[in-house]
Amino acid sequence: MDAPFPFGFPFNTAVYLTLLVGTWVLHVVFMHYVLGGTAYLAVRTVCLGNRAETSTTATLLREWLPFVLSAAITAGIAPLLFAQVAYQHRFYTANLLLFYRWLAILPALLFAFYLLYLLKSQSTILHRAVFRITSKVIVCACCLYVAWLWTTNHLLSVQSMETWTRQYAAGTVMYRTAEILPRLALWVVSAFPTLAAWLAWQLWFNLDGGPELLSDVERETSAADVRHVALLGLCGLVLTCVLAAVYALQLPAADRTAFTGPLARIYLGAMCAGVAAQFAMWLMLWRRPQLNRTKLFIMSGGLAITLLGLGVLRESLRLTRIVIADLYPAHEAAATVSGRWLFAAVLIVNTALIVCCLRIVQHAREK
Amino acid sequence: MPTDFPYYPINEFGPAMKGMAIGGLGIVHVFLAQFGIGGGLLLCYFQWLAQTGREPLARQFIDGYFKFVVLVSFVLGAITGVGMWFMTIQVSARTIGAMVGEFHWVWAVEWLFFCLEIVAGYCFYRYGPRLDDRRRMTLLAIYSVASWFSLFWINGILSWQLTPGRFLETGVMWDGFFNPSFFPSVIFRTITSMAIAALASFLVVNILPEFDRAQRTVLIHRATHFLAPALIMPVLGIWYFMVIPADSREWAMGGNVPMMMFFVLAIVCSTLISAYSLVGLLRYQLYINAATATLLLVLAVLATAFAEFVREGVRKPYSIRGYMFSNSLMPDDIRRFREVGCTHDDPYPLRDADSYPNPQVALGAHVYRNLCSVCHTPAASNGLTHLTEYWDETQLRLNIAMLQRTKPFMPPFAGTAAELEALVQWLRWNNDGKPATWTESHDEATLQQIQAWLDEAGTEPWVAVAAEGRR
Numbered sequence: 001m002d003a004p005f006p007f008g009f010p011f012n013t014a015v016y017l018t019l020l021v022g023t024w025v026l027h028v029v030f031m032h033y034v035l036g037g038t039a040y041l042a043v044r045t046v047c048l049g050n051r052a053e054t055s056t057t058a059t060l061l062r063e064w065l066p067f068v069l070s071a072a073i074t075a076g077i078a079p080l081l082f083a084q085v086a087y088q089h090r091f092y093t094a095n096l097l098l099f100y101r102w103l104a105i106l107p108a109l110l111f112a113f114y115l116l117y118l119l120k121s122q123s124t125i126l127h128r129a130v131f132r133i134t135s136k137v138i139v140c141a142c143c144l145y146v147a148w149l150w151t152t153n154h155l156l157s158v159q160s161m162e163t164w165t166r167q168y169a170a171g172t173v174m175y176r177t178a179e180i181l182p183r184l185a186l187w188v189v190s191a192f193p194t195l196a197a198w199l200a201w202q203l204w205f206n207l208d209g210g211p212e213l214l215s216d217v218e219r220e221t222s223a224a225d226v227r228h229v230a231l232l233g234l235c236g237l238v239l240t241c242v243l244a245a246v247y248a249l250q251l252p253a254a255d256r257t258a259f260t261g262p263l264a265r266i267y268l269g270a271m272c273a274g275v276a277a278q279f280a281m282w283l284m285l286w287r288r289p290q291l292n293r294t295k296l297f298i299m300s301g302g303l304a305i306t307l308l309g310l311g312v313l314r315e316s317l318r319l320t321r322i323v324i325a326d327l328y329p330a331h332e333a334a335a336t337v338s339g340r341w342l343f344a345a346v347l348i349v350n351t352a353l354i355v356c357c358l359r360i361v362q363h364a365r366e367k
Numbered sequence: 368m369p370t371d372f373p374y375y376p377i378n379e380f381g382p383a384m385k386g387m388a389i390g391g392l393g394i395v396h397v398f399l400a401q402f403g404i405g406g407g408l409l410l411c412y413f414q415w416l417a418q419t420g421r422e423p424l425a426r427q428f429i430d431g432y433f434k435f436v437v438l439v440s441f442v443l444g445a446i447t448g449v450g451m452w453f454m455t456i457q458v459s460a461r462t463i464g465a466m467v468g469e470f471h472w473v474w475a476v477e478w479l480f481f482c483l484e485i486v487a488g489y490c491f492y493r494y495g496p497r498l499d500d501r502r503r504m505t506l507l508a509i510y511s512v513a514s515w516f517s518l519f520w521i522n523g524i525l526s527w528q529l530t531p532g533r534f535l536e537t538g539v540m541w542d543g544f545f546n547p548s549f550f551p552s553v554i555f556r557t558i559t560s561m562a563i564a565a566l567a568s569f570l571v572v573n574i575l576p577e578f579d580r581a582q583r584t585v586l587i588h589r590a591t592h593f594l595a596p597a598l599i600m601p602v603l604g605i606w607y608f609m610v611i612p613a614d615s616r617e618w619a620m621g622g623n624v625p626m627m628m629f630f631v632l633a634i635v636c637s638t639l640i641s642a643y644s645l646v647g648l649l650r651y652q653l654y655i656n657a658a659t660a661t662l663l664l665v666l667a668v669l670a671t672a673f674a675e676f677v678r679e680g681v682r683k684p685y686s687i688r689g690y691m692f693s694n695s696l697m698p699d700d701i702r703r704f705r706e707v708g709c710t711h712d713d714p715y716p717l718r719d720a721d722s723y724p725n726p727q728v729a730l731g732a733h734v735y736r737n738l739c740s741v742c743h744t745p746a747a748s749n750g751l752t753h754l755t756e757y758w759d760e761t762q763l764r765l766n767i768a769m770l771q772r773t774k775p776f777m778p779p780f781a782g783t784a785a786e787l788e789a790l791v792q793w794l795r796w797n798n799d800g801k802p803a804t805w806t807e808s809h810d811e812a813t814l815q816q817i818q819a820w821l822d823e824a825g826t827e828p829w830v831a832v833a834a835e836g837r838r
């Protein structure tokens with residue numbers, strides 16, 4: 001592979017891989033809010049107790065987490081589909097090997113969902129501090145569990161038949177490998193810069209007489225809130241860089257070439273620029289805590305590039321671990337079925353309708 | 368003939384049949400999804416009542432009802448939907464793989480409608496109460512059109528599994544999508560959705576504290592209109608039964624007793640609901656309290672459950688009619704496995720290989736796992752021990768060699784004579800209470816007899832042979 005992703009592949013393989021990466025990045029945008037948001041609430045409530053409730057960020061999170069969890073799940077369906085087209089046999093095998101532990105994703109998500117709705121409600125049960133604290137910790141644990149399973153599933157799916165049969169014969173549904181923990185830790189900390197970006201926008205729409213598209217929190221946004229979010233972004237970025245380095249260093253040298261090889265090199269470079277842009281904006285906001293459109297757009301642009309790079313680097317690591325050429329015929333076969341133009345057309349129409357919905361809401365908020 | 372059969376690690380579900388796991392989740396999912404779809408349509412109707420001044424209470428009702436749609440259908444519906452996918456992978460990865468291969472663009476389109484649905488739905492949920500009538504209607508209409516279209520797309524894929532129609536000859540995706548049972552089932556499900564939404568609204572009206580009894584009566588009466596289309600359900604049912612394969616139809620009509628019972632029960636439940644509610648429609652004053660509403664909803668869940676069981680059941684022995692069998696084999700695989708065996712190339716060993724008295728019995732367990740475990744358990748639900756308890760050896764050999772004639776909803780046996788004999792020994796060993804020692808049986812004459820039976824039975828499923836005969 002000596003062209004940047006996705007150019008070195010046959011056309012159909014490139015199409016499916018691009019759709020997989022593209023929709024996965026969309027999943028990450030929401031998933032990061034959920035993963036980071038629940039972790040933030042849990043840590044905060046454990047450390048601060050009753051004082052945890054009063055901040056703007058905590059209120060925002062309680063308001064929006066249920067919906068964003070819906071969005072994360074819905075957005076996850078598309079990469080779920082394209083992962084099956086792209087890596088069918090591997091994906092299913094990993095699922096099957098994890099068996100009921102994999103299926104436990106469902107109760108975990110369900111539990112997280114209803115607890116989030118409960119936390120959002122004004123239910124009297126929430127007056128008990130014990131309940132408030134445990135429920136936040138449980139929600140966070142559920143989300144971590146789901147993230148852990150996806151990580152395990154991914155790592156299992158790139159193994160060889162020998163590993164699979166050994167795993168199956170052993171009759172265990174636990175798959176242990178040293179890579180899981182650093183990888184999972186990377187997903188968790190990398191959620192914070194994304195979370196910070198979301199929160200900044202949510203603050204912004206309440207601020208400066210902005211059009212108030214996103215949030216309903218009726219509170220004065222103070223400089224302290226902005227600084228708080230900026231600090232979250234800064235710490236998140238630093239930790240992400242550290243953990244990314246740890247993760248890369250524990251990989252075998254051969255795997256590491258995935259990031260520096262021609263497939264992903266450009267993306268790695270772009271990611272560095274993206275991280276730098278975010279870092280600069282958060283630093284400025286921390287020094288002078290005043291949100292404005294330019295800073296937000298530069299920061300979000302940096303984030304978008306970073307997440308896209310993350311998606312491509314993740315994929316190219318997988319591509320160095322398996323022989324993708326074996327799958328070309330399957331992609332070729334999949335590409336013979338019709339429907340892609342319908343997909344393209346509906347994509348346009350439905351995007352327009354989504355914009356239409358948001359404009360209606362904007363109208364409500366301006367009134 | 369294909370040489371690279373995609374072997375997967377097969378899990379056993381303990382005492383439960385795999386069909387039960389998927390059926391159970393399917394019922395919850397279908398019911399909730401239909402509640403969401405019908406709910407959208409019902410709300411559009413109430414919004415129309417509100418903005419045309421026909422029903423002053425309608426607006427208040429909408430905002431109350433929508434919370435239930437979000438809390439129940441958005442959350443549970445979405446998660447059980449993902450659950451269905453994961454469960455299908457567990458039961459037959461190759462089936463879902465074939466479906467994804469054929470219909471991934473349709474699924475991708477369906478996903479676009481999911482996205483639209485949650486955006487429109489959530490916008491209404493948060494901002495609906497603050498919007499004027501025209502904008503409320505727009506959001507509700509977008510929401511319900513999006514959710515109805517998600518039904519439209521998935522219905523094409525699911526009905527294709529039972530009636531692939533011209534697809535089997537042309538291989539064209541659209542031929543498979545607009546298959547013979549597409550229209551009857553999409554209309555049927557739309558009407559069911561409307562009925563479920565109406566029944567749910569009876570309960571919600573009773574739960575919402577803001578209405579008094581007189582107001583509740585008015586709202587219930589309005590919602591009852593959504594039950595009226597259920598009157599044409601029998602016609603749709605007949606249409607549906609005309610287009611599904613003859614053998615499937617016959618099973619539901621008495622050929623298979625449990626299936627027929629489920630079918631009759633589904634009809635009984637639906638009739639009870641319609642009869643009770645239509646009396647309410649005719650007699651304006653009839654009031655449905657929370658208890659009655661709950662009872663009606665339970666009946667609706669049962670009707671859904673029975674109907675889903677019939678729908679899943681009549682597809683046997685196929686997971687995709689005429690294309691792939693429930694145990695993930697395609698017709699070519701059966702022919703090939705008759706020669707090389709179904710365990711020969713399987714990279715996955717037995718998990719409990721040490722617990723068998725000899726290699727032949729272990730081989731039998733392996734054959735069972737690969738060919739039978741998708742529909743049977745060793746000794747629990749649809750347990751082979753119970754089914755063959757009183758059979759003698761010859762009977763076992765003959766009936767398994769001619770599996771598709773023993774019961775036409777089983778696929779042909781897909782292994783060698785030696786594998787069949789191993790399976791028979793495994794069954795006998797099980798039936799004998801798993802003694803510590805067991806002698807292997809390697810009688811040449813027996814194997815030849817089995818082979819003769821296998822050859823006589825052929826590799827065509829009986830449903831196909833019977834269809835030939837009928838022509």
Ligand code: HEM
Pocket residue numbers: 024027031034035072073074075076077078079080081083143144146147148150151152153154155157183187314449
């Ligand atoms: C709280 C909920 C969730 C969290 C925290 C979460 C987290 C994650 C994480 C951390 C990964 C990366 C795994 C890795 O590469 O190591 C991932 C990947 C993925 N997630 Fe999610 N996820 C959630 C829900 C879902 C749901 C409900 C779906 C499906 C509908 C989904 C679909 C996917 C897919 C398809 C991938 C890519 C798998 C691959 O390419 O191998 N996620 N998720």
